[in-house]
Amino acid sequence: MDPNQAVREGLPPLLPRLRRLARALAGQVADADDLVQIVMERALARAAQWRPDAALDKWVFAIARNAWRDELRARGRSQRLFAAEEAGAATADGNSGPAQKLELATALATLPPDHREVVALVLVEGLSYSEAADLLQVPVGTVTSRLARARASLQSHLGKDT
Template structure:
């Protein structure tokens, strides 16, 4: 089996995790879907760059993260957004109380600096080990630990939890 085949086989199973990470980074479903699509396109186009000694998920999460950073830089230049958040969200079947709580958490996550939000998304949402997250983020494991500690403290303060 070629490296390209390995990458192609792994991508469908990664979709839910990629979407969660993209949602944590982007803050809304429309931008998250665009981000996942872009990351998948890049992964497929560059499948020959994946190293068999590495994990496909970590490699694709790195692509997703870099694509988001590219988007942030482009937005800063253009001063534009994909879609207004209100245009893409629907309440769904959740009760009002759960919806308000979810919005509060989403708003608190959006207030975190990007570095902390990435660490939270990878470790707390995706369940990656600190070492794996550090590899994806390209930082030492202690930096991930520090970012998570600061993010947890900020989220507790903003969400009024003890």
């Protein structure tokens, strides 16, 4: 199958997971869906670079992570600077308690980007440490230590019993 067609046909089933990952990276629903749109556009534009022996989901998630890094760079400041202003419209809609979700969104927003993306990939998307390390192109030990520090930070924000 031609890679363009393979990517085009492979993307729709990935959309729900891509949206979930984007929400974990970006926080705000509107930002997250903007990110998803950019990721799909890039994936389609670069479909020829995808090798069929690579898992399409990991390839797309790597595009998402890089696109989000680009966006943060374009803003010229880290996530935490606008988190306070916009956390109110963040992940918090749904059924497990808006207050808890807002609290978690706020705690996530305090993480530096390299910690937050590990949290998103491992704790939300459920990648193994080595899959996350491949995707981020860092050693497994780096994933482990970022994740441990992110966990400690989140737990200190959320209270000991989360």
